[in-house]
Amino acid sequence: MDEDNISGKILSLLEEDPGMSAGEISKTLSISIAVVEKTLEKMTDTREKVLIVDDELDALVSLKIALEAEGYNVVEAKNGHDAMEKVQLEIPDVILLDLMIPGIDGLEVCRQLKSDDLYRHIPVIMLTARGEIDDKVEGIELGADDYVTKPFNLKELKARIKMILRRNIDM
Amino acid sequence: MFERINKWNLIIFFVVVVLLIGSIFFLWMKTNMEVRSVVEEQYQNQQLLLTKQAASSIERSLVEKILLIEVIAKKESGIPPDNFASDMKSVHDVAGLFYVIEFVDKNGTIVAGYPEEHVPYDYNLYEHGQYSAFERVRASGKVYITDPIELIEGNYGSFVWFPVFQNGVFSGAFIAIIEETELKRSYVVESGTSDHAYLIDGRGRFLYDESGRYERGSHYVDILSLDTSGMGSIIAEQMNGTAGSGKFFVYASDGFVVEDRLVSYVPINWYNQRWSLAITSPASKVDELIVPVYVKLFIVAVVSVIFIVFVSSLIFLILFNWNKSLENEVDEKTRELKVSNESLIDANKKLKELDRLKTEFLSIVSHELKTPLTAMKTSSEFLRENDVYDASLKNQMLDIIIRNIDRQARMVDELLDVSRIESNRMKFRADQVNIEDVIVGALEILDASIKQKEMEVIIHTPANLPLVITDKDKLVQVFVNLLNNAVKFSNQKGTIIINVKEEKEFVKISITDKGSGMNNWELENIFDKFYQIDSTSTRRFGGSGLGLSIVKGIIEGQGGKITVQSELGKGSTFTFTLKRG
Numbered sequence: 001m002d003e004d005n006i007s008g009k010i011l012s013l014l015e016e017d018p019g020m021s022a023g024e025i026s027k028t029l030s031i032s033i034a035v036v037e038k039t040l041e042k043m044t045d046t047r048e049k050v051l052i053v054d055d056e057l058d059a060l061v062s063l064k065i066a067l068e069a070e071g072y073n074v075v076e077a078k079n080g081h082d083a084m085e086k087v088q089l090e091i092p093d094v095i096l097l098d099l100m101i102p103g104i105d106g107l108e109v110c111r112q113l114k115s116d117d118l119y120r121h122i123p124v125i126m127l128t129a130r131g132e133i134d135d136k137v138e139g140i141e142l143g144a145d146d147y148v149t150k151p152f153n154l155k156e157l158k159a160r161i162k163m164i165l166r167r168n169i170d171m
Numbered sequence: 172m173f174e175r176i177n178k179w180n181l182i183i184f185f186v187v188v189v190l191l192i193g194s195i196f197f198l199w200m201k202t203n204m205e206v207r208s209v210v211e212e213q214y215q216n217q218q219l220l221l222t223k224q225a226a227s228s229i230e231r232s233l234v235e236k237i238l239l240i241e242v243i244a245k246k247e248s249g250i251p252p253d254n255f256a257s258d259m260k261s262v263h264d265v266a267g268l269f270y271v272i273e274f275v276d277k278n279g280t281i282v283a284g285y286p287e288e289h290v291p292y293d294y295n296l297y298e299h300g301q302y303s304a305f306e307r308v309r310a311s312g313k314v315y316i317t318d319p320i321e322l323i324e325g326n327y328g329s330f331v332w333f334p335v336f337q338n339g340v341f342s343g344a345f346i347a348i349i350e351e352t353e354l355k356r357s358y359v360v361e362s363g364t365s366d367h368a369y370l371i372d373g374r375g376r377f378l379y380d381e382s383g384r385y386e387r388g389s390h391y392v393d394i395l396s397l398d399t400s401g402m403g404s405i406i407a408e409q410m411n412g413t414a415g416s417g418k419f420f421v422y423a424s425d426g427f428v429v430e431d432r433l434v435s436y437v438p439i440n441w442y443n444q445r446w447s448l449a450i451t452s453p454a455s456k457v458d459e460l461i462v463p464v465y466v467k468l469f470i471v472a473v474v475s476v477i478f479i480v481f482v483s484s485l486i487f488l489i490l491f492n493w494n495k496s497l498e499n500e501v502d503e504k505t506r507e508l509k510v511s512n513e514s515l516i517d518a519n520k521k522l523k524e525l526d527r528l529k530t531e532f533l534s535i536v537s538h539e540l541k542t543p544l545t546a547m548k549t550s551s552e553f554l555r556e557n558d559v560y561d562a563s564l565k566n567q568m569l570d571i572i573i574r575n576i577d578r579q580a581r582m583v584d585e586l587l588d589v590s591r592i593e594s595n596r597m598k599f600r601a602d603q604v605n606i607e608d609v610i611v612g613a614l615e616i617l618d619a620s621i622k623q624k625e626m627e628v629i630i631h632t633p634a635n636l637p638l639v640i641t642d643k644d645k646l647v648q649v650f651v652n653l654l655n656n657a658v659k660f661s662n663q664k665g666t667i668i669i670n671v672k673e674e675k676e677f678v679k680i681s682i683t684d685k686g687s688g689m690n691n692w693e694l695e696n697i698f699d700k701f702y703q704i705d706s707t708s709t710r711r712f713g714g715s716g717l718g719l720s721i722v723k724g725i726i727e728g729q730g731g732k733i734t735v736q737s738e739l740g741k742g743s744t745f746t747f748t749l750k751r752g
Contacts, residue, residue: 058546058571065564066553100538151545154552 006031006039047073048165051092053083053109054127055101059150063096066154072161080104084112087119093168094161097144099128107142114143123164127152180490188483192476199472206464211433211457215416218366218450219435223414225368226437226448233349233441236266237314237331240345244333250342254283259345270328270350274335276343279305289348291323308334309341316444319351319378327351327387329444355379366452373445375410382451405434409447412438418454430455528699535716539582543575585717592724599642599729603752606639606646606671606678607632613650617658625664628654632671638752639678645725646749652718653682653745660686660743674748677731681746689737697735698723722747 006029013025022040026033050072054060057078064074075090077083080103087095095113099106106126113119123145140147146160243258251258259272263285273284279297284290296302308315317330333345367382377385401419408415414437421429433456436449550568559565591597610630614621621628639646657667661684668683689697698719726733726747737743 056542056546058575059542059549062546062549062553062568062571065568066549069553069557150541151548154549154556 006035007043010036010039010043045073047071048094049073049075049090049092050161051075051077051083051086051090051095053077053080053095053101053106054098055079056098059098063157067158067161070158078102080106080109083109087113087122091119092122094164095122095124096157096161097124097126098150099126110144111142121168123168125157125160125164181487184483184487188479191479191483195472195475195479199468202468203461203465206468207457207461210461210464211454214452214457214460215433215435218433218452219414219416219437222435222437222448222450225450226439229448230439230441232268233439236268236349237333237347237442239266240272240331240333240347241314244335244345249337250335255345256283256285259283259285268349268353270322270348270353271346272348273346274343275305275346277341281346282343304330304332305344308332308344312336312341314442316442318372318376318444322348322350331442351379366450368448368450370439371406371409371447371449373410373412373447375406378446402434405436405449409436409438409449412440412445412447414438419451433457536586540579543579543582546575547572547579585721588721588724589717592721592728595728597724597728599645599725601640602643603638604641604643604646606636606680606749609643609646609650610669612647613654616647616651617654620655620658624658624661626658626661626667627664628667628669630669630671633673636671637673637678639749640752641729641749642725649722649725649747650682652722656718656745657682657684657686657743660684660688662686673751676751677748678751679746679748681744683742683744685742688739688741688743689735690739694735694737698733 009029010025013020013028020028022033022036026036029036050067052060052063052067052074054063054076055078060076060078064076067074075086075092077086079101082103083095083097083101084104086092097106097110101109104112106128110124110126113122113124120143124143125146125148126144127148127150145164148157148160239262243255243262246258254276255274259274263269263272271284271286271289273281273290275296276282278295279302280293280295281291282293284292296305304315304317312334314334315332317332319327319329322328328348328350331345331347331349333347334341335343335345367380369377369381369385370379371377375390377387377389379387400422401417405417405419408417414435416433416435418431418433420431431454432451433454434449434451436447439446439448550571553559554565554568559568588597607630614628654667661667665685668681670681670683672679723733726749730750731748733745733747735743735745
């Protein structure tokens with residue numbers, strides 16, 4: 001039983017009986033209470049969701065910790081395929097996309113997202129160790145909304161994320 | 172291409188040669204004809220001269236002889252009592268030409284003569300009706316010569332009549348008979364033996380024909396029969412009393428030309444007789460004169476032709492060879508150009524590939540250096556901005572920082588190694604090294620990861636393993652790199668076999684794993700800088716991708732060799748050699 005289904009069923013149960021506890025739901029749907037609790041927590045999480053796509057574990061973890069401390073809900077992906085899956089599953093509010101990732105590379109991920117009507121609206125901030133101007137131009141042409149060069153300044157990155165999210169809400 | 176053009180060249184060439192040869196033979200023929208006509212003319216001139224000589228000698232001799240008789244005929248002393256008998260005798264003896272000399276008295280009776288045996292004494296002309304000539308000289312008072320007449324004796328002779336006047340009164344006549352044989356002797360002898368002479372009188376009758384073709388007395392009308400041509404006009408000229416030369420042809424009965432003869436004719440004027448002497452000779456006599464010239468000219472022509480053929484074949488051969496060698500040269504040059512072009516294209520490809528590799532290398536280096544910096548920077552900025560009371564979170568961040576500093580340092584070391592290897596500046600110490608010590612050292616460094624994967628390492632070394640001369644630290648680096656790879660690409664509880672054996676002046680070491688192995692493309696590139704088995708492998712397995720290229724640099728830098736054998740899914744074996752101590 002996948003997550004969507006679970007959350008949909010939990011929702012319909014809660015509609016019938018708003019006072020239903022997690023234990024009762026778990027019994028009714030015959031799934032573990034932990035899963036129910038986790039799903040409920042996810043469903044009630046109102047934080048903005050950031051998807052970080054990076055294959056460097058240390059960079060990913062440190063950025064995740066930093067952004068979580070800032071109050072974002074951070075989802076991680078380690079390669080291109082993983083990233084596409086997570087986008088469809090989580091519908092993040094913003095994507096931090098490293099260019100040099102295994103599988104489908106960052107540029108291709110960006111191109112696919114921006115050519116898909118369902119995900120075109122999600123802003124993409126490109127992260128890359130390469131500082132070459134060509135990459136920047138190509139990234140912007142493919143529809144990346146912003147561009148940050150590694151190693152970035154944490155404050156600057158956070159400011160850019162905030163700005164992009166606000167601009168998106170305004171729209 | 173050459174074949175087609177050459178065919179036409181050849182045809183033109185041969186046409187020119189044939190024209191040249193043809194013109195030589197044409198000139199040869201023309202020259203022959205000219206030479207022939209010149210020689211013929213010369214010959215005829217000579218013949219004419221000869222004829223003239225013969226004719227004049229005949230004429231002179233006849234006139235002289237007759238003058239002798241005229242002298243006695245005109246004696247003023249009158250008819251001597253012996254009727255000139257003694258005079259006639261002396262004339263006959265002196266002249267030696269006359270058959271007989273007779274004296275006829277005024278009545279027409281032969282009264283005297285010499286030699287007496289030929290004299291018909293008392294023969295009266297009137298009685299025998301033979302008086303016409305007698306009458307004629309009496310009337311004219313001039314010497315008269317008859318045409319040759321058949322004599323009583325059966326042969327031919329001309330009668331020469333001399334009137335004798337005494338004090339203006341006709342008193343008789345001399346008759347001198349010149350036998351033809353006498354006459355003949357003078358010119359037949361003088362003309363050449365192979366040539367023929369003939370004599371005609373003023374009316375075109377043959378008096379003599381040496382060739383025997385024509386009967387005595389036969390008329391020129393008969394001669395204009397079918398068996399000759401051109402002779403008629405010659406005879407006409409002769410009858411006109413002119414001297415000259417000509418040519419006539421003698422036909423055989425079947426109409427073919429038997430021979431052509433050159434003829435020269437000269438008139439002989441002997442009192443009233445107008446004769447014409449002709450000497451003919453076959454035109455082949457001219458040919459005889461010309462043939463050597465012909466032959467020489469022919470030889471010249473043939474030599475010229477041979478020369479032309481030789482020179483033209485030489486030219487042809489030279490042109491042909493030249494053409495061929497030119498073509499060969501062009502082919503050669505084309506081939507060379509092609510080869511150099513290909514090598515240029517190849518070089519260009521390699522340069523482009525090198526350029527691409529350089530760009531890629533730079534971008535990878537930049538990535539590899541910036542990635543740990545990013546993690547460090549993010550973590551340290553986070554720590555500075557937030558008051559972190561959670562010790563585990565703080566430690567996690569600090570661990571990230573430390574780990575990435577190590578990674579950065581390692582990366583820099585490796586880059587320096589690569590740079591040294593590439594510029595041949597890597598320095599190797601020459602230690603006497605025991606390989607087993609090195610292997611043990613390397614395994615200690617990798618102890619953690621080996622234990623983590625629960626792997627078994629089997630080491631085969633021969634007894635009395637010799638020391639090797641190498642840089643010990645770098646050999647450790649080689650083993651660490653290779654063993655680390657072996658561990659990385661092996662499955663849990665895998666086996667690694669290290670095999671050491673002697674081979675001549677080298678020691679051969681192989682490290683075999685039973686791991687994932689490589690495909691051909693991976694095998695080809697395994698020692699390239701930054702090559703990682705698929706670009707995710709760095710992340711999955713760690714490592715910068717410089718390790719194997721450094722290993723190769725270290726081994727080859729010390730005169731050894733490194734090779735790899737691998738089968739996808741079955742594992743890999745890296746084999747390298749080191750110099751013995």
